[in-house]
Amino acid sequence: xxxxxxxxxxxxxxxxxxxxxxxxxxxxxxxxxxxxxxxxxxxxxxxxxxxxxxxxxxxxxxxxxxxxxxxxxxxxxxxxxxxxxxxxxxxxxxxxxxxxxxxxxxxxxxxxxxxxxxxxxxxxxxxxxxxxxxxxxxxxxxxxxxxxxxxxxxxxxxxxxxxxxxxxxxxxxxxxxxxxxxxxxxxxxxxxxxxxxxxxxxxxxxxxxxxxxxxxxxxxxxxxxxxxxxxxxxxxxxxxxxxxxxxxxxxxxxxxxxxxxxxxxxxxxxxxxxxxxxxxxxxxxxxxxxxxxxxxxxxxxxxxxxxxxxxxxxxxxxxxxxxx
Numbered sequence: 454x455x456x457x458x459x460x461x462x463x464x465x466x467x468x469x470x471x472x473x474x475x476x477x478x479x480x481x482x483x484x485x486x487x488x489x490x491x492x493x494x495x496x497x498x499x500x501x502x503x504x505x506x507x508x509x510x511x512x513x514x515x516x517x518x519x520x521x522x523x524x525x526x527x528x529x530x531x532x533x534x535x536x537x538x539x540x541x542x543x544x545x546x547x548x549x550x551x552x553x554x555x556x557x558x559x560x561x562x563x564x565x566x567x568x569x570x571x572x573x574x575x576x577x578x579x580x581x582x583x584x585x586x587x588x589x590x591x592x593x594x595x596x597x598x599x600x601x602x603x604x605x606x607x608x609x610x611x612x613x614x615x616x617x618x619x620x621x622x623x624x625x626x627x628x629x630x631x632x633x634x635x636x637x638x639x640x641x642x643x644x645x646x647x648x649x650x651x652x653x654x655x656x657x658x659x660x661x662x663x664x665x666x667x668x669x670x671x672x673x674x675x676x677x678x679x680x681x682x683x684x685x686x687x688x689x690x691x692x693x694x695x696x697x698x699x700x701x702x703x704x705x706x707x708x709x710x711x712x713x714x715x716x717x718x719x720x721x722x723x724x725x726x727x728x729x730x731x732x733x734x735x736x737x738x739x740x741x742x743x744x745x746x747x748x749x750x751x752x753x754x755x756x757x758x759x760x761x762x763x764x765x766x767x768x769x770x771x772x773x774x775x776x777x
Contacts, residue, residue, distance in 0.1 A: 456512065459622055460519050466629040467525060473633045480639045481585075482632075485530035489521025497536040504537075506544040510600035512622040513581075513592055527628045527641045528584040547577030547596040549603065553612035562609060575605060575613075581621075592621060604642065616642040636674040644671035649682045662696045669700035678708045690716050699731055706739035713740075721750045726760050733766035737773075744770050 471487035495518050502508055523533035548561060565573045578591040587607040593599050602624045604614040618624040627646055631638045645667055656668040690701035705713035721732035736747055751767050
């Protein structure tokens, strides 16, 4: 498959995505309404590249010249390139990398004399869009991760998140695919690609618990789950590892409350604070209509536990129960 075939697919899928989300229910879509700007002439792109001493990754460059200079895209859309804009930090080496630990992130910021701005921390990266608040989407322009899409927080409270795709067009086309399929993608790009069967297959192939957890978290994008997947999730909810058990329970709570109840009862009556907190969070997030069933257990937790986070969620639930 050539890159030009992919570009043609993307053009067609923009129309399909717009038809699939006529009321603009997908986060950010009411801003761009699945419309792209006119493509930018190649000479204008070359001007931008010369003035910034960079070469844009081919997939992004072709998107700008063949599809549109910004417009429709994940979250609030893709930012339009201004060929007259010169940004000194774009040509500087990219400093971030995949899977940075909190310690590595802190060390990087400490290393920078002015380590509190986009210009000093996020060099070698082009801002291509916003997710709202302080969250931005960046395109890596150089180094081993050239072409990758990275999500950053300008508050600098956490390390950057590298999306799973190797280039802009693959990331962009996956967004279109998930809109067309009606997936729940408020946090598009944070989850892994694949349908139910593909994700289960990845789970079974992996020997790494963190990877398995990512697979389970990624299943939250599905508006519903098949009976076979529900059965699979129910099996994983019996896992002795909390890394597997907890995200499995959250999925059961979301898609099949009756099957989740026995494990939820185990957690809410547990002596462990972590289990109690998880149970309260899942009730508040996924089962507000069932809060009356858990009033006795919640009140008992409040008499024996002073953890402020536990008290916060318990209060949320009891207050919503009274309003109901």
